Amino acid sequence: MKKKWRELPIAVGMLAPSAVILGLFVVYPLVRAIQLGHLRCDATGKRCRDGGWGQYIDVFRSNEFQHALANTARLALMTVPIGLALGVGLAVLADKQIRGIGFFRTVFSSTVATSVAVASLIWFVLLQPEIGVLPNLFHGIIPSLKQPGLLRDPATALPAVALSSIWASLGFTFIVITAALQGIPRELYESAYVDGAGGWMRFSNVTLPMLGPTILFTSVVLTTRAFQSYAEVALLTGGGPDPQRPTQTLPYLIYGQNSLVKNDIGLKSAAAVLLFFVLLVLAFVQFRGLDKRVHYGS
Template sequence: MAPTLTAVVTRRDERRVAPRPVGTGWRQRLEIVMFVSPALALMAVFVLWPVISAVRMSFYRWKGFGPMDQWVGLDNYRLVLQDEVFTDAVMHNFTIVVLSILIQLPLGLGLALLLNRRIRGRGLLRTIVFVPYVVAEVIAGVVWFQLLQPQYGVIDTVLTNIGITPPEQGFLGTPELALPTVFVVLTWKYLGLAVLLFLAGLQGVPDELYEAAQLDGASWWQTQRSVAIPLIGPTIRTWAFLSIIGSLQQFDMIWVLTHGGPANRTTTMATYLVEQGTERGNYGIAGAASVLLFVIAFVTAVAYQVVVMRRDTAVQR
């Protein structure tokens, strides 16, 4: 009698699924533990433990010497939140966030669209745009600090030679011009990352879509606006997320250029907590400020993920 269909399928599945050797699961788990343990150990030592120490420090009044035994509870948080310098620093951080989205986004997107075209010297132009991003922040800050020196700096000298009177205290020493000048330097430094990400996104747009748009009579700008830019929307939103978090944590360039001055006009949350801790010895206040910086950045990141990147996350799932 011919075998039934169920019997044939059952025998075929039995031949296909080979029994797994005893101990294979434990061996795989052991390999995973061995490869992951060094990274987890480094994260625990250099990330988790400092975070726990900062939170613990924020509940004490401690000058960095002796035992940490003067408990003050939430008093450090109250002092930080009542400090006008810190509240101004928060506003400076969010000012950099807004300016980054309003200025760096269209500028980086425009450069990416232009550098995506077949033009002579395209590779050299891409390198020139991206080089500032790979330069160390401290080195770039020192170079710009020398260029912006009042009276004797290169920029002041050039402006004087063409008939423009530069600020007497320099661009970094004038309170009204300090933050805009710092933002110009930040744009020069980080614009290359935006261009690189946008170019990578544009490389993924199929050529057939460009050809179809051209056959329909669309101009180059209409093609970019209706085809390319909508398709790289996830890339744009990812860059915006990185820009927002980086702006909230901005420290290196501002510390080198202005040290938070003049008159705290360029102070950020990061420079505030470093100044309180390393220069004034108020480690409890610095710990509270660091916790508040973490909370602000975390809430902003979660809100951005939920409101802006929700569609991208749903598509990936």
């Protein structure tokens, strides 16, 4: 009991730097944004009054928010399953002790070195109809690559953003799943083999269940990334093409160049808090839904 209090001053001193930074730039913004989200401002954005909690409901139900939410969900529905499937597929494919496998592992991990901005600019130029390599190589097979171009066609703009983001995340997914694969005890495979389980049986009865926690973790990370997609939208499409704006994601609605709420601190805060809320709900649902099916081993 005495010791407990004796070490308090030094503990406070050691925790202070982190506590000040996290308090000022993480906790305070959270609390303050929730307060600011109540503010209802006039057109100039200068005069504001308290609009109460009702503003959150209004913002959530607004067409702009619903549209951006739907776009973001669509993006996640493309990037998460495809990203996971590719990550697991590549990791399993490269999980063999054969010559030169180190080279292939490095290649599959390589996109981890690209930032979202770099990956987006790579795909921006790659898909550019006039000088991009892909449209000019393949427009014979897929005419819309050139006319009007994937990023300018409302039907393909969002899948094109998803393509860039799946590619950019592939290195991360591959590394995490490869590490998890290597942690699976080899005896499990051996006993499955002895029991006469074929390749597919071993994959679905040993590999997939043992990868459960990692797949859960990766899917939460990929979903979060989709709901945080800002740089790829800013650099690839600017939320367009107009007027449908199929790539206007929630973060871009809040922070984009031509954002409607740019100068309205009340609406901007409310939308940001709602985005946080959506992320919390999604993480919660994923953990609850998948946790039951996930096998954590011993």
